[in-house]
Amino acid sequence: MTQAPTPLDRNAAKSKYGPWAVIAGASDGTGEGFARELAAMGINLLLISRRREVLEALGEELKAAHGIEYRVHVQDLMVEGAGQAIIDAASDLDVGLYVSNAGADAVGKGFIDEPLERWLGMITMNVTTVVETCYHFGRKMRERGGGGLLVMSSGSALGGIPFLSMYSSTKAFEGNFCEGLWAELKPHNVDVLSVLAPLMDTPCFRRNTEGTGFLMAASLAWDPFVISQRSLDWLPHGPLLIFPNLTNEEDRLAEMDERRARVEGSMALGESFNEPA
Template sequence: MRERYGPWALVAGASEGTGAAFARQLAAEGFDLILIARREGPLEELAGELTHDHGVACVTGSIDLALPDAADRMAELAGGREVGLLILNAGADSVGARFLDGGLENWEALVTRNVMTVMRACHRFAQPMRERGRGGIMLVGSGACYGGLPGIAAYSGSKAFDLVFGEALWVELKPYGVDVLNLILGRTDTPAHRELMERMGRPFPTDCAAPEDVAAMGLARMAQGPVCNWGLADEDVGYAGTSAAMRRARIVQIAAAMAGQEA
């Protein structure tokens, strides 16, 4: 993977849960890492662990991805390093309320984090990937992207944007050797998920996936794109309504038709 995507990987939302699992597995593959999250302490602790265990270089940055300049700060932190793999993992719903029961400022912050920062970061980091003719982008999403759900209106809407945006980016960048994958998660055992369930007064589900398993599946399917549904084979429909293979075929078909019209 390091030969295909390296030498540096940037993981946003790396301080815990799935993001930390990605960082550990990438360090084991020999990637040097740029780790981003809001909380500096856990990032520094993780960076020290990875440097000690795997001998990789780690750069950390405390960046709130809900702020308008988040992508700019990510690029500044990366500096002149060759970031060949971008994993945008942050974006959980920390509010846990119906739309009108939550303050508008909360939903604006969520949409900035899940939509605008994702789009800006992809624009920043995909440009040099396209010029080099190699690279990878992973957008970590949620099964909520497949339909609006009560209690997570803004969240499900933002994840639907990420899914369709990622699919379009996949077909645009594929000719340049840049892979794009939407990794669609189901219920995952993360600290953020546990905190949300506790705040809502609900028992924590017993059927959650382990972050380590989720990260391993995403990295294994990175080159397949544009969609990987957690727990499902490429051709399985399952909870998604359409399989990853069906969505891929549809995007390729539409792109070919559009190319024919332009010609």
Template sequence: MAETLTSTYGPWGIVAGGSDGVGAAFAQGMASRGMNVVLVARRLPVLEACADDIRAQHGVEVRTVALDLGSPGALAALARATSDLEVGLFVYNAGGDDRSVAFLDKDLDTHLGLVHRNCVAVLEAAYRFGGPMVDRKRGAMVLVTSGAAWAGGATLAAYGATKAFDLILAESLWAEWRDSGVDVLGLVLGRTDTPSLRRAEEAQGRAYDGKSADPKDVAEEALDHLAEGPTWISGSSTPTGGSPFGGLNRRHAVLAMSRSVSALGGKLAGKEEQHGRSVSE
């Protein structure tokens, strides 16, 4: 894949949520394969630092676009800012939630913001940037989702629902675009070592236990398997397999998911850390 990323998909890639964690790891991996990258996130100083590091290491072109992807008009602004580029790979990695609490213990605006960032913006990104790929008959999209998508669970109502939306969207687009030269991958993350995860651990008074995936490994694995969609379960021994809940009926799957959250103090690692809630985005 290192030799064929740009020739197969195009010269530029966009990473939404590209300032640190899994997003920054994707940007580094894409740049190491010769792809120019656009980094998108809210914090411009962090974006610029990441961009400088990528330029120094890999000698590619890097643009930064400071946007809140949860705000109306953000994807239209991103499309305008990149209208002169042939975008061959789009990674949507924004949309984490590092606070698992009961549904009614979060205010309504927080829930609605999550839905906009994880559903509305993802769909708009796929439409705005996937359309030109289909027209050119080459390109790839990665929608980063979470094992919280496998089943409902206590304290995961809005987050799990949005990640299920992303998973089904990725799988559906893969089915529609697979004969158009466009690869789509729904990347299912488990517990991953990111700044967001560390902050969540600190906020809950717990020392980080070191039992998480390395963001670099997650990104490299996905980049190596872009054409093997629709779904890739990061770190799994059967990454193209189905739900780790297997043959459990829906009620038992929901109860198992809820026990996982409760046992881990509000953060999912889950069965073999494959249906865990990601706070890495």
């Protein structure tokens, strides 16, 4: 697809990505944006993050506004077992969409200057938890004959960045992982999209840059709710959605096409692993 898609049809989206969506990191920024968009489509929500009261206030508001059901699960995604805890919390729900939203770098320091545990926590959140949940929900969606997996990555996935070495590496994992998975799950009517998001003016971004000399002003950053809405529009058109930071919009569409063509081109090679000699 070389052009931006038309907005997602709400009724079609509800039937494919409902009746329940799970959002890991739902209390603010793009995660809150996903919750608002999905609730407006009439999709029930399992809202996950570390702050119960914020999730409950959001759930109550969306229930009153759209008549949806919601459930809250408090979970730190950086701890071992987070993926299984999410799976358990959703065990009685018919989940049509899983959104892996949380995953920012709240460290922003040199790799060897920080305790190793901080980086291992980032790997747990951006790699292990993503793998565990996508494995589980991907299988369930294949069984039910459709659904979607949406993983928030970052433009930093396109290449290593000093002082974001671990972050950009884990985000590259998310992007590459989703490219392959997109092709594998496409025949099963399961959409996979990884969003290589641009700089966004989220509460996390504000916290991390406040009082620092960070060169990119918040005024240059995108509105996270715009990113959530556009990401949902692109969900049926994976595998990657690359947003321009300060670059040309056409360049990123060309790059998305090029990467999709590479994945499609390697499908026959991948399938040949599973064929008899």
